[in-house]
Amino acid sequence: MKSRNAIFFLVLSLITIVLFLSDLIFGSIKIPLSEVFTVFGGTHDRTLNSEILLNFRLPKAITAVLAGASLSVAGLLMQTLFRNPLADPYILGVSSGASLGVALITMASGILPVMLVNSGWAMIIAAVIGAALILLLVVGVSFHIRNSVSLLIVGIMFGTIAGSVVSVLQNFSNPDAIKLFVMWTFGSLSSVTWTYMQVLLPVSFLGLIMAFLLQKKLDGLLLGENYARGLGISIVKTRFFVVIATGLLAGGITAFTGPIAFVGVAIPHIARGLFKTSSHKILLPVSLLCGASLLLICDIISQIPAYTLPINTISSLFGAPIIVWIILKRK
Amino acid sequence: MPILKTHNLSIGYLRRKQVYVVQKDLNIELKAGELVCLIGPNGAGKSTLLRTLSGLQKSIVGSVVVDSLSIDKLSLSKKALLISLVLTEKVEIDNTTVYDLVAFGRHPYSNLWGSKNDEDEISINEAIQLVHLENKRDSLINELSDGEKQRALIAKALAQDTPIIMLDEPTAHLDLPNRVEIMLLLHRLAHKTDKAILLSTHELDLALQAADKIWLMGNDGLKCGVPEDLVFNGSFNETFESKSYFFNTSNGNFSMNYPMTKQVSVKGDKLRMYWTFRALARAGYEVVESAPVEIRIAEMSWKVADKEFLTVEELLKYLDGAVTQ
Numbered sequence: 001m002k003s004r005n006a007i008f009f010l011v012l013s014l015i016t017i018v019l020f021l022s023d024l025i026f027g028s029i030k031i032p033l034s035e036v037f038t039v040f041g042g043t044h045d046r047t048l049n050s051e052i053l054l055n056f057r058l059p060k061a062i063t064a065v066l067a068g069a070s071l072s073v074a075g076l077l078m079q080t081l082f083r084n085p086l087a088d089p090y091i092l093g094v095s096s097g098a099s100l101g102v103a104l105i106t107m108a109s110g111i112l113p114v115m116l117v118n119s120g121w122a123m124i125i126a127a128v129i130g131a132a133l134i135l136l137l138v139v140g141v142s143f144h145i146r147n148s149v150s151l152l153i154v155g156i157m158f159g160t161i162a163g164s165v166v167s168v169l170q171n172f173s174n175p176d177a178i179k180l181f182v183m184w185t186f187g188s189l190s191s192v193t194w195t196y197m198q199v200l201l202p203v204s205f206l207g208l209i210m211a212f213l214l215q216k217k218l219d220g221l222l223l224g225e226n227y228a229r230g231l232g233i234s235i236v237k238t239r240f241f242v243v244i245a246t247g248l249l250a251g252g253i254t255a256f257t258g259p260i261a262f263v264g265v266a267i268p269h270i271a272r273g274l275f276k277t278s279s280h281k282i283l284l285p286v287s288l289l290c291g292a293s294l295l296l297i298c299d300i301i302s303q304i305p306a307y308t309l310p311i312n313t314i315s316s317l318f319g320a321p322i323i324v325w326i327i328l329k330r331k
Numbered sequence: 332m333p334i335l336k337t338h339n340l341s342i343g344y345l346r347r348k349q350v351y352v353v354q355k356d357l358n359i360e361l362k363a364g365e366l367v368c369l370i371g372p373n374g375a376g377k378s379t380l381l382r383t384l385s386g387l388q389k390s391i392v393g394s395v396v397v398d399s400l401s402i403d404k405l406s407l408s409k410k411a412l413l414i415s416l417v418l419t420e421k422v423e424i425d426n427t428t429v430y431d432l433v434a435f436g437r438h439p440y441s442n443l444w445g446s447k448n449d450e451d452e453i454s455i456n457e458a459i460q461l462v463h464l465e466n467k468r469d470s471l472i473n474e475l476s477d478g479e480k481q482r483a484l485i486a487k488a489l490a491q492d493t494p495i496i497m498l499d500e501p502t503a504h505l506d507l508p509n510r511v512e513i514m515l516l517l518h519r520l521a522h523k524t525d526k527a528i529l530l531s532t533h534e535l536d537l538a539l540q541a542a543d544k545i546w547l548m549g550n551d552g553l554k555c556g557v558p559e560d561l562v563f564n565g566s567f568n569e570t571f572e573s574k575s576y577f578f579n580t581s582n583g584n585f586s587m588n589y590p591m592t593k594q595v596s597v598k599g600d601k602l603r604m605y606w607t608f609r610a611l612a613r614a615g616y617e618v619v620e621s622a623p624v625e626i627r628i629a630e631m632s633w634k635v636a637d638k639e640f641l642t643v644e645e646l647l648k649y650l651d652g653a654v655t656q
Contacts, residue, residue, distance in 0.1 A: 216445035220438055222427075224420045226387060231438040231491070232411030276426045281445065 005275060005282060012289045016065075019296035023061040024053060027303045031057075056190065063192040064299045065292040066204045067253045068263055072291025073211045074249035075264030076271070076283055080218045081242050082152050089250035089264035091152065092243065093134040093159030098254040099185060100162040101130025106181040107173035123184065124196065124255050131251035134158050139243050143236060148225065151239070186310030187258035189299055200256050207248030208288070214241055215280040222278055260295070262315050266322040267291045294318065333360035334494050334527050335384065340393035342376055342383045352391055353379050357553055359546065361529055363494060366521040368538035369531040371548030372571065377531040378499060380548065384529070385497050386410050398494070411439035415491035417484045417498040428469050429483045433458050436490030458489035461524075462516060478509030485516070489524070496520075498530040502537070510534055514541040539583045591617035593654045599628025607633070610643045616650065624654050 024036050031049050039050045074089035082091070090096070105126040141154050170178055192200060217238045220228040225235050253260070271286040272278065298314040337359050343352040353376035361367060369377050382388040384395055386402045395402040397413050405413070415436065422432070436458065437451040447455075459468055462482040467475065472483060481501055488496045501517070502510040514534070518541045521528040529546075532538050538545060539558045547554040547561055549570035554561060561567060567578040571585070579586040593616050597607060607628060608618060626646070627634045633646045635653070640646040 213443065216438065216441070216443060219445060220435070222424045223422055223435060224418075226418050226420055227416065227422065227435075229387060229407060230385070230411060230414070230416035230418075231435060232406075232408035233438070234407050272426060278424045278426050279431070 008275060009286070009289075012286065012293070016289050016293050016296070019293050019300070020061055020065065023064060023296045023300050024057050026300055027052075027057060055194070059192055059194055059197055060190045060299065061296065062197065063189045063200070063257060064295040066200060067189065067257050067260055068267075068291035068293065068295030069288040070204045070207060070249035070253045070291075071260060071264040072267035072271075072287040072294075073208060073284060074246045075266075076268040076280070076287045077211055077214075077218070077242050077246050077249075078264075079268055080221055080280070081239065082148055083222070083224070084152070085269065086265060087152070088262075089246060090159070090254075090259065092138050092155035092246065093157075093162060094131045094247060094250045095254045095259040096159035096162035096166075097130040097132070097134030098127035098251065099130070099181075099259065100134075100166055101126035101128070102184050102258075103166040103169045103181055104130075106184070107169040107177045124199075127255035128251065130162070131247065131254060134162060135243065135247040135251060139240060139247075142239055142243060148235075148239065183310075184258045185312070187260045187312035187315075189257055189295070189311050190308075192256050196256055200252060203248055203252035207245050207252065210241060210245035210248070212284055214238065214245065215284055218242070218280040219278075258312065260312055260315050262318065262320060262322070263291055263294055266318075267294060270322070333362050334398060335361035336396045337384070338394050338396065340383070340395060341391040342379045342388075343391045344379065344388070350391055354548065354553060355392070357393070359553065359555055361495065361527045363527050364521055364525045365527055365543045366518050366541060367527070367529045367544045367546060368542035369529065369546045369548060370533075370535060370538055372550075375548040375550060377548055380553075381497055381499050381529070381531055385414050385416055387416075408439060411491065411493075413493050414495045414497060415488035415493040417481075417488050417496070417501055419499050419503065422480070422484065423473060425473065427472050429459065429464055429467050429472060429475070429486075430455065430469060432472050432483050433486045433490050436487040436492075439491065454490050454492055458486040461489055461520060462486045476509075478505050478512065481505065481509070481513060482516070485513075485520075489520070493526070495527045495529070498528070500531055500533070502532055502534050510537060514538075517541070535585070536583050587613075589613060589615055591615055592656045593617065594619045594622040595624045595626055595650065595654060596620060596622040597626045597628065599626075600630070603628050607643070610647065614647050614650070616654070624650065 021033065021036065025031055025033060029049070029052060031053060035049060036053060039053050071089050075087070078087040078089060078091050079085060081087070102123050105122050137158055138151065138155050142151050145151050145154070170181070217233050220231050220233040221238065223231070229235060250264070267290045268283065268287050270290050271283050274290075275282050275286055277283065295311070295315065298311055298318060302309040302311055302314045337357050340357040341352050341355040342357070343350060343354070345351075357380070369380065371377050379388065383390050386395070386405065389403070397405070402410065424432070433455050434447065434451070437447060437454060438445065440451065441447060459465060462485050464479065464482055464486060467479060472480060475483065485498070485501070498517070502513050505513065514537045517528050517530065520526065521543070539562075542558055544555060545558045545561055547566055547570050554566045554570070556566070562580055562583065571578055574588060576585045576587045589612050591612065595611065595616050595618060597604060597611070597618050607626070611618060624635060631641070633640045635646070635649065638649065640649060
């Protein structure tokens with residue numbers, strides 16, 4: 001069993017690497033693999049291809065890996081915390097908070113200074129503040145609630161409120177502003193430049209490290225809260241860290257790429273199905289790799305048509321059938 | 332020296348900032364190597380007491396002392412080394428074997444990564460052996476029967492290797508053979524492993540047979556003692572006082588109080604007599620020394636006057652017409 005898992009894991013890692021390289025190669029211009037290596041070797045002239053590779057495709061591929069990994073791990077955290085197979089990283093209202101922030105920037109910009117709105121950071125900062133605000137509310141509430149299911153409902157309610165405010169804003173906005181907002185909700189991996197990467201990378205890493213440090217406690221949560229407490233696990237503390245880690249992972253990614261659906265809910269199930277386990281020691285790294293692979297595949301597919309398709313639609317087209325498959329398999 | 336002790340403990344719960352006390356002034360002791368059964372009618376506070384003693388819930392007044400330390404001062408991880416729990420909550424984890432489930436018991440001992448060492452392996456396998464699940468070691472827990480699952484959860488508590496094990500209604504939802512099996516198992520474990528085992532149950536007759544001590548919880552307080560002593564001093568009848576049934580001290584069961592309005596007399600063989608009495612009681616007949624209608628019990632039948640009946644049904648049908656109030 002252990003050696004089988006090791007082989008699976010190795011294969012999965014190789015697949016991820018191959019997909020990463022493919023994502024660099026394919027696109028509107030095909031760049032041969034040999035050229036990819038020369039560019040990374042450092043001994044190259046500044047050509048159009050090297051520019052595309054270094055400043056467009058490489059950050060985009062890294063973003064795909066980060067987003068896939070973060071959202072899958074965040075999804076796993078939420079599914080374990082709420083013991084609900086359909087929980088996803090956004091269930092606590094993180095993405096609704098982020099979209100509220102972005103909606104305010106894009107649609108209510110009349111009340112904000114022009115320089116703020118026009119800077120590239122504006123949307124990101126707005127999204128971060130929106131996500132963080134909802135998250136803080138949820139964390140605050142989590143200290144007063146014994147039952148995790150109530151927390152789930154509170155999260156959904158906050159999300160609904162944020163969503164309604166966005167609708168109100170849309171109602172009063174001009175079509176251009178709405179289009180700008182809608183474009184954001186489509187999600188995009190290519191908007192993360194190296195400058196943004198300096199923020200996204202550490203945030204995602206911090207979230208992932210937190211998740212890995214929590215693995216033993218997450219296993220304990222599977223038994224239910226009272227059993228977990230009987231094993232010496234503090235529910236309130238664990239819940240706090242799980243919510244923070246999820247906030248960093250899902251909030252960070254959403255702020256930079258917009259919401260990306262279905263990766264978070266589908267991947268943990270694929271990981272469980274592949275490795276036939278509920279142990280987070282295995283599920284965390286496997287979800288991470290599967291999530292990265294799935295988003296790399298989505299990114300490669302989205303480049304095939306002449307006009308690049310939004311990543312959120314591709315991941316949904318992929319993800320929804322998987323969910324149906326899971327439900328049918330569960331009987 | 333008791334492993335667990337309470338001092339003037341009041342248990343209850345807080346709701347809307349108001350305190351509801353369920354039981355007060357409890358002074359009880361739990362000793363190593365003892366199986367204690369907590370019995371009482373619904374709503375007497377059995378679960379509340381278990382939750383308070385295990386530290387899942389705070390006491391209202393008074394203290395619970397475990398291993399000479401107050402439970403309120405113990406950290407969660409310290410508590411996990413002293414008390415292990417088997418609860419009524421359902422445990423349903425996909426892709427998890429009996430071994431994996433029992434391994435959860437080693438959580439309080441393992442490091443941040445939860446890796447298992449040789450000592451953990453030994454404990455886990457020992458616990459599985461103690462509950463006789465060796466042949467199900469690699470079976471998925473979702474494929475076990477209810478009885479096996481309960482045994483696996485007991486093994487998890489054993490692997491936790493604590494001096495105290497508390498079980499909340501471990502025999503609920505099980506059929507009779509499994510209920511007997513679990514009780515016997517717990518009795519044996521308490522004596523063999525020298526652990527203090529406390530369980531709440533509704534199985535009065537099983538508890539009377541298996542328990543070293545009984546904690547009898549009524550609406551008027553808690554009575555502790557060896558089962559037989561509680562029978563003799565009438566505690567059972569006090570705790571379960573009711574118009575519709577009574578605690579039958581001759582067999583340790585509850586018997587129903589039927590309204591008896593008609594009289595018959597019965598003579599004959601002992602064993603058949605017992606069952607005849609039961610049927611008569613149910614039909615509302617009081618058995619007296621002498622009555623106009625006398626039932627004589629023969630080897631294979633019942634005789635009343637010159638008539639013979641082969642089944643109880645026929646007998647009762649006849650009596651219905653023959654005996655008046």
